[in-house]
Amino acid sequence: MTFSLKAVGCAVVAGLSLAACSTSPDSGGSPGSTSTASGDIKGKLTVLYDKSFQSALDPVAKAFERKYPGTKVDVNYVSGDVSNLISNQIQAGTAADVFITQPGSGGAMNVHTLAPQGSVRDLSDAPWVADIPKLWRGDMAYKGKTYAYPGTIQGLGGIYNLTKMKELGLKVPTTWGQVLGLCKSAKEHHVYAYAQGFNDPAGPQMVYLALAGSLVYGPTPDFSTRVKEKKTSIPASPWKEVLTKYKQMNDAGCFGEGAMGRTRPQGGTELAAGKALGMIEVGAGLAPVQLQAPKSKFTVAALPATNNPADNYFTALPGYTLSANAKAKNPGAAKAFLNLLAEPKNINRYAEGYASSPLIPNDDFKAPATLGDFDKAVADGKAAKLADWPNPKVNEVAQQGVQAIFLGKDSVDGVLKKMQNAYGD
Incomplete structure (x- = not known):
């Protein structure tokens, strides 16, 4: 694994800084769609992710394919200037169904930049939204609507x-x-x-x-x-x-x-x-x-x-956040992927890949000794x-x-x- 925190560091640093729902079916690609029934989730799901943290996402991709037979998660793990790559792909209409973003404001791939552009999907009806700690809700949302799953802290x-x-x-x-x-x-x-x-x-x-x-x-x-x-x-x-x-x-x-x-x-x-x-x-x-x-x-x-x-x-x-492309080719699978990642067993394994803690707490997570001082500081x-x-x-x-x-x-x-x-x- 290459030590490549370029985009994460920019997220960190660029400066950080929240729903209306629709009942349209997921298959129609509506931003507020709610259908995630197993039978509706099929086909290829494309994901763009930072290669530095492939060990964090790989288990989630495999868990998704097990839960939804007939799906294939195609992850493009990239290095270098991830922010510029995502921006170019969004403009070209070639962005993945799910891609990494950054919390709050400050750069091209931040939630507060992408949401007003209409580049990311409204996730406000997702089951994990209400559990985002108050301190961090604004970093995942824009004008009261949530556009990113928070991942780790x-x-x-x-x-x-x-x-x-x-x-x-x-x-x-x-x-x-x-x-x-x-x-x-x-x-x-x-x-x-x-x-x-x-x-x-x-x-x-x-x-x-x-x-x-x-x-x-x-x-x-x-x-x-x-x-x-x-x-x-x-x-x-x-x-x-x-x-x-x-x-x-x-x-x-x-x-x-x-x-x-x-x-x-x-x-x-x-x-x-x-x-x-x-x-x-x-x-x-x-x-x-x-x-x-x-x-x-x-x-x-x-x-x-x-x-x-x-x-x-x-x-x-927060570390990297994850968002669903507003123009995703497989919008139902995109939302289902983020919901599956939010499940304790998956987000806890994901957090291990970052040597971090889940931003949304859960009772099953046990912080390793290396994070003892940080978890105590938070508490x-x-x-x-x-x-x-x-x-x-x-x-x-x-x-x-x-x-x-x-x-x-x-x-x-x-x-x-x-x-x-x-x-x-």
Whole structure:
């Protein structure tokens, strides 16, 4: 399995952000159709999915074919720029019956982009819609109608190679001072602390999004509203501390040599090989790393931003969502596929493929040890939503700004000002 979280990372990062029903039969292709009787589900169902997570979807496809004899699930597993591919296929009228999407707003394959275009099917009458946790309902819907099945929820924090750290006598940091200490100790052992890939469309944002959970959105969940109402601004907020600490990590050599030319897949490979101790990444990044190092133990932990462990928040976000093509050739099978995925035995197996948890909870799911800290953070109310940008330009400016700061071409204050200007565009 290739470490390829390009689209997931963009989903993560682009900024996140809900039914009317029809009784028309599914065979007619009506967006609100409800018929999913076994006898009505037949023929080929086409699906487009990220190859990085083939192990998550394959069991679902097989379960679907078993439940509905006479069906064939044809999955096109792709790598690279999935978002651009989906956009092109939608425009050309060649998109699959079911395809991966991203929650909320911020990019071409996000729910809030595709729904108003009429590109995805209204799923509001699906049996799982009412169970979507309130915190995340808006990310799956548009103007009160649901257009995506949520899949999994993941943390954005540090993924650590516990086997390598134990070998070196090092521990996962729980305070900001320990983060910088880990960077120092790593260099002394001729490795480096965090395998960030800055030569990647989604790479520069991971660290600041993780820090912002503890410094901005955890303690101030309504931060975006406060900025919108002009009660604060990005330059006058803890975002200054976020970027300042990010710069401190770079200055301390936390990211090793060659970080500006490193991709996220390369970073995942170096983490698996023990050349790096950790990587600040979305939780889904753990699964492909584990496949590359099956004998090593890993864990996921919040990235500390202060010297008080009680201040730590896990930035949390949905992973890939799945939507049905509004012009699906087999609309009944498309809806039935998403409904089958939502069944506990299927979504729990699917979540294992992401090293994540089902976004819609169920009593049958048992979190693995690697997700212990994240599940506890969610249960304790110490999970913060991702940065909620009003438009994707803010995050683009921030990512470019981080690289400019590291190269000495801009300052923290300069980047914060540019972010604020983009926020108002």
